[in-house]
């Protein structure tokens with residue numbers, strides 16, 4: 001497996017040790033899986049939870065058992081963090097509060113998590129001469145320039161007014177009382193700090209801006225493996241509605257547009273960054289699928305159709321219902337109107353392109369959701385009816 005692996009320039013890839021912070025989350029779990037099954041690298045997996053990577057940690061007879069170690073650490077207050085960063089060749093920081101329902105309702109936790117808690121990680125990497133791959137977000141772009149044009153302006157059709165480019169697009173956020181932007185603003189400041197550490201102190205860094213990566217193990221299903229009142233990101237919200245045979249809730253009519261990329265495609269891009277430092281260092285990369293653009297309403301319609309197919313159930317007569325953002329997320333919510341990633345830089349540096357269509361990625365993801373949760377939901381609802 002390890003033998004004969006070469007980087008994009010034909011050089012043999014040497015096994016490295018990676019300190020992965022937030023390894024127990026959605027992206028972390030897929031990255032650990034990839035690293036264990038297809039590479040010789042070692043992972044020091046740091047998180048407060050390990051549920052999503054339990055299958056990689058136990059039993060001890062797994063072929064990669066000596067290449068992955070779990071460290072249950074809250075990076076807010078644990079002195080072991082610096083030691084782990086020192087032991088590793090590369091640190092990947094994924095830890096963050098990153099669900100929009102939290103940005104306006106828990107803005108302090110959001111800012112601390114995305115900026116303050118990431119500071120020591122950057123500092124330890126810089127002071128110890130260690131490479132850092134930091135996970136930022138497409139939300140740093142905020143809104144498109146195009147959304148400020150009159151509704152009937154032909155310029156709205158011009159990509160120059162909406163395609164998001166790492167080295168050219170401005171970052172446009174709503175006003176401070178729109179606390180939705182607490183997350184994007186914290187992520188932007190940590191990006192600027194990392195960039196400055198690179199410029200002034202020679203930190204070797206790569207910044208990743210994910211554009212709506214989705215797939216199995218994303219977030220939680222409320223009342224099953226997460227709090228009943230919790231609001232996860234849209235994939236899990238809509239999956240929950242489909243599993244419970246409830247209408248999907250369209251926030252402010254579901255007019256916002258997103259591009260969705262399959263987690264397994266996106267993980268290929270991260271692996272290229274890990275194994276091609278000369279091409280990835282000093283870069284900020286959009287990672288998304290510009291071909292998979294839909295409005296949230298179209299996403300709801302497609303998920304309803306795909307779910308009916310994989311679950312063998314007929315769709316509801318009224319599959320969607322409109323809700324206001326104030327009702328759904330509370331005061332201070334605001335939204336990104338449209339997110340199309342420019343792919344020039346990642347294409348040029350790493351030759352990466354996404355492969356999976358929205359229909360195909362929803363088919364595999366909703367098959368997973370149905371298999372994982374349908375029975376548990378049936379049991380939970382029959383208990384409620386019986387009591």
Ligand SMILES: NC(=O)c1ccc[n+]([C@@H]2O[C@H](COP(=O)([O-])OP(=O)(O)OC[C@H]3O[C@@H](n4cnc5c(N)ncnc54)[C@H](O)[C@@H]3O)[C@@H](O)[C@H]2O)c1
Nearest residue numbers: 022024025026027074075094095096098135137210212213
């Ligand atoms: N999934 C996406 O489409 C997407 C889009 C844009 C940005 N991102 C960024 O990618 C990163 C990972 O996202 P994800 O989707 O896997 O989210 P996630 O919530 O599934 O994973 C984050 C993980 O970090 C851990 N964590 C948080 N605070 C911690 C702390 N103080 N100490 C230790 N562990 C802590 C959490 O327990 C969780 O397992 C985040 O930085 C997020 O902002 C993701």
Ligand SMILES: O=c1ccn([C@@H]2O[C@H](COP(=O)(O)OP(=O)(O)O[C@H]3OC[C@@H](O)[C@H](O)[C@H]3O)[C@@H](O)[C@H]2O)c(=O)[nH]1
Nearest residue numbers: 098100137139212232233234237249250251256296335
């Ligand atoms: O039930 C729902 C949930 C969400 N939505 C809408 O669906 C869209 C997507 O919502 P998501 O919860 O996936 O989150 P967003 O795309 O707005 O932000 C995400 O983007 C990138 C990351 O940094 C974060 O993971 C998150 O901030 C939004 O317009 C939201 O209002 C619904 O219409 N109904």
